[in-house]
Amino acid sequence: MLQLAQKAKSPPDDAATCSKAKSPPDDAATCSKAKSPPDDAATCSKAKSLPDDASTRTKTIQKTTSPNQTESSAPATKAKIKRKSIQPVKKQITKEDAMKDSMSIINDAIFKSKSNPIVLMNTELQQGLAKVASVLQDGSSSSSRFAENLVDKFWPIVSGITEKPTTDALDKMCTKFHQLSLQPEFIAIIENFLQQSEIIFDTCKSTILIQCLLEGLTRSFINKAVQESYLVFDMPNEDATCSASMQLSVQEEQALRYTAGYIAQSLLKSYEKRKESNKVAAAYCSVLSSWNESMSCNIQSANFLSYTRRLVEFADRGGLFSIKDQVFIFFRRMEITLKPHLQHCKDFLQFNLKQELTVKLTESRIVQLGWESICELNENMSTVLLGIIIDRWIKLHYMLAQSCIFLRKIKNEKIPLKKGQKD
Known part of the structure; x- marks a missing residue:
């Protein structure tokens, strides 16, 4: 210096x-x-x-500055710094983390089991859970060994749900939960611990106590996964957090229903050409065709979404793809999720906007729940089809933005229109 x-x-x-x-x-x-x-x-x-x-x-x-130039003749240039988009590294709970916190997980499971309606109606079960909690608080080697064995046996149930919280993963977790709760080896671990702790029940009440402990253990595992990672298992109230400016108007909802039918129909036509030779295309065709409700054949009853069909009814000449209400709700959830980010595009100048929007849509829990209600394929095929629809939806927004910019240029600069372009 x-x-x-x-x-x-x-x-x-x-x-x-x-x-x-x-x-x-x-x-x-x-x-x-x-x-x-x-x-x-x-x-x-x-x-x-x-x-x-x-x-x-x-x-x-x-x-x-080059060797032939001096510092006085060199122009002042600013060094350009490329800023990369920094995304949070998603953390997943592992088996080692669960084994380290086995005692806290078991204590949390006992605390959650006390609020079980079956336990609240039976004083003996309440006393039994209190005795189990007091024995575990002693911190003896037998209690720590019991907690580690219980977590070790229980980990395969929640290992899938901690990676991807989808409906398919929840179904698999419930299946494994019932299979494990009926295994005699697993029940023997809890029964031996109760006998060593001098907590004696009859067969019926001990079985009920074990089931309550298992349910509490499942809930404590899920809470730990939510607190220590970015997973979301419950549906957040995203509509309530949205401001009034982010809500869709009546005209926007009518246009959204029209464009959603266009995307579904275009995908259906492309997959119908390959459904005879490709099983995946045939499966996609069955899902996309189930979204259509023909307005000419079925008399639709009036409901709270009837106002969104007015544009489709006005423009229909017999060939439009009229989507069902559940499909419309799914596309509306996607649009509500996208709208705040599209109205603040200046904040995303240094980011890949398409990639950021795709991540927002795929990670939104309300979008996942809406998608799972209209698509009954397996997890892999469903994820691929959802990615295709999200890609089409974002491209459609880009094309609409380009057309709006072109129309503004025409109005401001009074550019003459080419042949084939309507005023």
Whole structure:
């Protein structure tokens, strides 16, 4: 840093700054600032406090100036910094984490089991859970071994749900839960611990106590996964958090129903060409065709979404794809999720907007629940079809934005229209 300060006071640098002073008034202002002593002191103090910035600035000056040019003739260029989108690293609960916190998980499971309606109606079960909690609080080797064995046996049930919280994963968890709760080896672990702790019940009440403990253990595992990762198992109230400006108007909902039918019909036509030779295309055709409700054949009863069909009824000449209400609700959830981000596009100038919107839609719980209500395929095929629909939906927004920009240019600059373009 002392060498940099000496270079700033050396005569060749002063000559260079004087040569810059002969250039336009902006350079003269900078030269006059460089001659004043307080500014030099401030720059020296800044250079001492930020050594990395000073070194990087000197390196950029050396790179921009060629060997044939001097520093006085080189134009001042700013180093361009490419900012990459920083996404949070998603964390997943592992078996090792669960084994370390086995005692806290079991205690939390006992606490949740106390609120079970079956336990609340039986005082003996309440006393039994209180005894189990008191034995575990002693911290003996037998209690810690019991907690580790219980978590070890129970981990395969929740291992799938901690990776991807979908309906398919929930169904698998329930299946494994009932299979494990009926295994005699697993029941023997809890019964042996109850006998060692001198907690004696009859067969019926001990079975009920074991089932209550298992349910509480499941809930405590899920709560731990939610707290220590970015997983969301319950449907958040995203509609309530949305402001009034983010809600859709009547005209927007009518246009949304029309465009959603267009996307479904275009995908159905493309997959119908390959359904005879491709089983996946045939499965997609069955799902997409189930979304259609023919307005000519079925007399639709009036409901709270009848106003959204007015544009389709007005524009229909016998070939439009009229989607069902559940499909419309799914597309409306996607639009409500996208709208806040599309209205604040300036915040996403440094990001890949399409990638960010795709992540927002795929991770939204209300979008997942809406999708699972209209698609009954397996997890892999359902995920692929959802990605295709999201991609089409985002591309449609891009095309509409391009057309709006073009129309604004025509109105402002009065550009003559080409042949085939309507006014």
